[in-house]
Amino acid sequence: MHVGFIPGEYVMLAVSDDGCGMNQETQSHLFEPFFTTKGVGEGTGLGLATVFGIVKQNNGAIDVYSEVGKGTIFKIYIPRHEGSAVTETTPDPLRIPRGHGETVLLVEDDLSILTMAKGMLERVGYTVLHTGDTNQALDLAKVYDGRIHLLMTDVVMPQMSGKDLAVQIRALNPGIKVLFMSGYTANVIAHRGILDEEVHFIQKPFSMKDLTVKVREALDGK
Incomplete structure (x- = not known):
């Protein structure tokens, strides 16, 4: 084929x-x-x-x-591309939105993405609770003593969808913000009825700047 x-x-x-x-x-x-x-x-x-x-x-x-x-x-x-190698520049820290100590519950079943996103968020000042399991995410939300400001979850997970997880997490934390992520585009996800169109969403793979901007937008309600 x-x-x-x-x-x-x-x-x-x-x-x-x-x-x-x-x-x-x-x-x-x-x-x-x-x-x-x-x-x-x-x-x-x-x-x-x-x-x-x-x-x-x-x-x-x-x-x-x-x-x-x-x-x-x-x-x-x-x-095939011919030409000089492009040296990747380090993002300007002054242009990357930073956290203010907010706690993010990060849920992603791909370990490499989970580890990468956790590191990115911690570098810019967020506290990160992380897991690759939706049931464990619910347990974390129940036992965590502090406030969880943001749920960042993959859209499609093995045990339950990110949308269903968000509903249950919001029942435990009514004021929590939500940022969904997926390897597919937002319009395809919305077309399939997995998510509503007016939600905070980031497509994988993402850069550190893209992630920090989207997280800040979700937290600030933009």
């Missing part, structure tokens, strides 16, 4: 396995948001949709080949 392939010079990344493989019906839905072959509570259906979105944003393409009982290979093509 070829998705959006345009001839040219590319850098190719291949990922393969020798698992159960996929039939043509499954392959035809691979990159659809929320499509999953896993059981209820075992998958979000956003993984490959997110990969597809990132690749397309970089003018790339994905080639997929799979045989039932033999395995699957994904080949990701990103246009």
Whole structure:
């Protein structure tokens, strides 16, 4: 299956396995948001949709080949770039909105994103309670002695949705602000009925500046 392939010079990344493989019906839905072959509570259906979105944003393409009982290979093509390397500059601390000691309850089942976001928030002055489990997030909200100012949660989680989690957290902390995050765009999330359109939302992956701006906006009610 070829998705959006345009001839040219590319850098190719291949990922393969020798698992159960996929039939043509499954392959035809691979990159659809929320499509999953896993059981209820075992998958979000956003993984490959997110990969597809990132690749397309970089003018790339994905080639997929799979045989039932033999395995699957994904080949990701990103246009080759020639030129000098760009040195990433350190964000200007004066331009990054800082926290004022507020407590953020961070809920994300991807450990790498959880760790990264926690570090970013702590660097700019927030106290962070963090977990990859929605049930544990509820427990933290119940036992934490201080005030939790902001709930920052992924939209789609294994045990319950971020929206349902926010409802329960708000019942415990009526004044809490909420910032949702997802690997897919806000309009797709809203179109699927997962979130209302008028909510605070940040798309993954995000930079430190993007995160701190969105957190500040959510806390300040902008």
